[in-house]
Each structure stands twice: as C-alpha cells, then as structure tokens.
Amino acid sequence: MTKHGKFTIRIYGIIINDSNEILISDEFQLGTKMTKFPGGGLQFGEGTIDCLKREFQEECMGQEIENIRHFYTTDFYQKALFYKNRQLISIYYLADLKPPVKFTVSTQPFDFEKLENGSQSFRLVKIKSFNPEEFTFPIDKLVFKLLKKNYN
Secondary structure: OOOOOEEEEEEEEEEEOOOOEEEEEEEEEOOEEEEEOOEEEOOOOOOHHHHHHHHHHHHOOOOOEEEEEEEEEOOOOOEOOOOOOEEEEEEEEEEEEOOOOOOOOEOOOOOOOOOOOOEEEEEEEEOOOOOHHHOOOHHHHHHHHHHHHHOO
C-alpha cells in the first residue's frame, strides 16, 4: 500500500561558544511564538550545507559560518506540525560563527519590537542550565538532550 504525502526538510545550525552556551532563535511565525535552533527550510536544488549558510546569511545580518559538521538527522517519523500530510526531516549541523558576529544577541526571550510574522531574536543560553522544554518543537528538544550528553 502506497501512502501519498510530502516531505518537509529543515536544516538547523548548532552554534556553541567557548563558554558552553548555545545560540537559540526566538521567532514569531504562522501566528505562533517559537523557540528553536537557527535555520530553516531546504529549497529545491539546494544542498543542505548551502541551505544552512543561506539561512544564517538571511536571518543573522549576513553572518557567515564555518567548520560545519553533521550532528544529527531525524531517524524516526515526525509529522510536520504546520502542514497536512507532510513528514518532517530535520538535519542539524554543528558550526562556528565566522568573526565578527554581525547580529544582536539578547538576554531576553522574544526580544523584538513587534509581535508580527517574521519577527526574530537570538539568545545564548548555558547548555548545563537550559531546560529543553523551552524549545517549541519535539525534535529540537531531542537534539538538545543529545547535545547536553556530549557537553556534561
């Protein structure tokens, strides 16, 4: 039996600084506040690393990244939350920000002027003390728990 559906592929960057803090993104999209890893959707004809570089350029004021290495790819069925009949595949890469840092990092969640579609802010949070339940999406919670095991 063949089931018809489509895939949504998302590419995310895990940035860890020398103080063992990770970069997270607070966003308002599709009428929803969300806390997640920075990144976004793979476009047709684009490679996964090219997607990650593009996303950082677009979201982080032209920020370049380097030392990109694979961390995790979804290895179970995850229904896409915002799309009917879609399976989500998420790919996570560890990466470093290429100096200088070109975007603002806040200490407050959802630190943007207006709550409108596309609003975004960034935070650095301590790996040891951050609660994975603050992430909006189940896959980000899982990836953070895997990451935390490596940085204890």
